[in-house]
Amino acid sequence: MCEDCGCGLPGEKSVGISTHPHTHAHDHGHPHHHDQDHGHSHGESGNPHEHAEGHEHRRTLEVRRSILDKNDRLAERNRGFFRARGLLVLNVLSSPGSGKTTLLRETIRRLGNRLRTGVIVGDLATDNDARRLGEAGAAAVQITTGTVCHLEAEMVARALKQLDLTGVGLLAIENVGNLVCPASYDLGEDLRVVLLSVTEGEDKPLKYPPLFQSAGVAVVTKMDLAQACDYDRDTALANLRRVAANAPVFEISAKTGQGMDAWCDFLVQQHQTLKTRDPLG
């Protein structure tokens, strides 16, 4: 259940995971591996409590523990796995329709064998995105979250079991389109990539500061539409700077290819840095 917006109340359907290996043509007879064991514990509710009536000894219990302690620990476990494999891992975040899938599709296509890419895609329903990315040449796994509006470290850990990582150097995790809740959940990534499309308005970063503030990299997408929607570049960049002061900004059109070379070079260079930093890689 989400800490933020009340989604995922107990009793709702569980998270599903389906694989899209790039090697096979996609037909509708492909096997879906729907993992039924639900990782969340909803066990507390409905628990009958013994309560000695009539006597009350009120006391304070100091806890001081992070609510997302469990997720944070699982994220660290993921991070250890990624490190050991020498994977550069991106957590790609934006509102729905900002162009996450299109950016990833172009990135996968352009990187090709230079840096082989695997993807984990989160959506509430359908495996359309994993199929699109699988067709672009990536090993792809879809997580369907049911009603949950963000990915959690545990879902990623389960999806990893379904993903063939042979030869893969870059793992892109496409989060559920949402500018609020995913900000709180570490997945074990190296880099948070936050997208802002020119069609969304220049003040998006100011409206959703927690998510933009957590960005390691900001990508302005759909630059080909900048003129059509009177995109004010200076204002948008200034706003990004105000909430995400240290994040490098890439301005991209996946459609025309504008900025794609710089973006792909950046990823390759990040992957190299990771390898030199970590002798395991």
Add this chain to the structure above:
Amino acid sequence: MQSALSQALDQARQAGAGRVHEIRLRIGALSGVVPEALQFAFEALSDGTPAEGGRLTIEHVPARFWCATCKREFEAIRLFTECPECHNPSGELRAGRELELASLEVD
């Protein structure tokens, strides 16, 4: 809220407590959490648990950044990272992402 409540109930049970009268959380301004949503979820989820009828108290933690130019910490205005003195943006968040179960009132 489910994990906050689960943690609270676990702690109460371990301490041998019967009822949970109050759950106190510390929520940072940049945590991404909407306090009103937490209140709503708390009421929905605590029904039928030892925390039913209890109170959820939220302590707000403002976002604080470190300004490397002025060498001082400042409280962010409208969550912007810029220093109110020198107007340089800061990349160093010192507080504001808290999402913490602080304490419980039990018997």
